[in-house]
Structures are given as C-alpha cells and as structure tokens.
Amino acid sequence: MKYSTAVKVIEKEAEFLGKDFDEVMFLVCDNPGMFPQRALDAYEVIYAEHDPDPGAFSDREAFYQS
Numbered sequence: 001m002k003y004s005t006a007v008k009v010i011e012k013e014a015e016f017l018g019k020d021f022d023e024v025m026f027l028v029c030d031n032p033g034m035f036p037q038r039a040l041d042a043y044e045v046i047y048a049e050h051d052p053d054p055g056a057f058s059d060r061e062a063f064y065q066s
Contacts (some may be wrong), residue, residue: 003045003046003049005042006041006043009038010025010028013035023049026044028040
C-alpha cells in the first residue's frame with residue numbers, strides 16, 4: 001500500500017468515527033481489534049514512514065508505566 005492510499009484509509013475511518021486523524025491513529029495502535037485489516041495495514045505504512053523504529057510504541061504497557 002502506498003503512503004497516500006494509507007492516509008486516505010485512515011481519513012475515511014476518522015470520518016466514519018467522527019474523530020480526527022491523530023485520534024484514529026492512536027486508537028488503531030491501542031485497540032487494533034476494532035478496525036478492519038485495511039486500516040491496520042494503513043497504520044503500519046504511515047507509522048513506518050514517520051518513525052525509524054516501527055516497534056517503538058507497540059509495547060503500550062511501557063507507555064502507561066512511564
């Protein structure tokens with residue numbers, strides 16, 4: 001999936017949920033079970049584009065403990 005396609009997928013999810021882009025990105029990371037596979041794939045593409053270490057925030061327990 002291309003970056004532009006991934007952004008469109010997340011934007012459509014945001015419109016459907018009545019949330020903004022950043023909120024949906026956080027929700028996909030925090031609750032992946034509530035999103036279709038296409039949204040999860042889009043999240044991975046966008047996250048990989050902006051973060052050199054894609055697994056950095058995959059451990060939410062460490063995030064909440066800090």
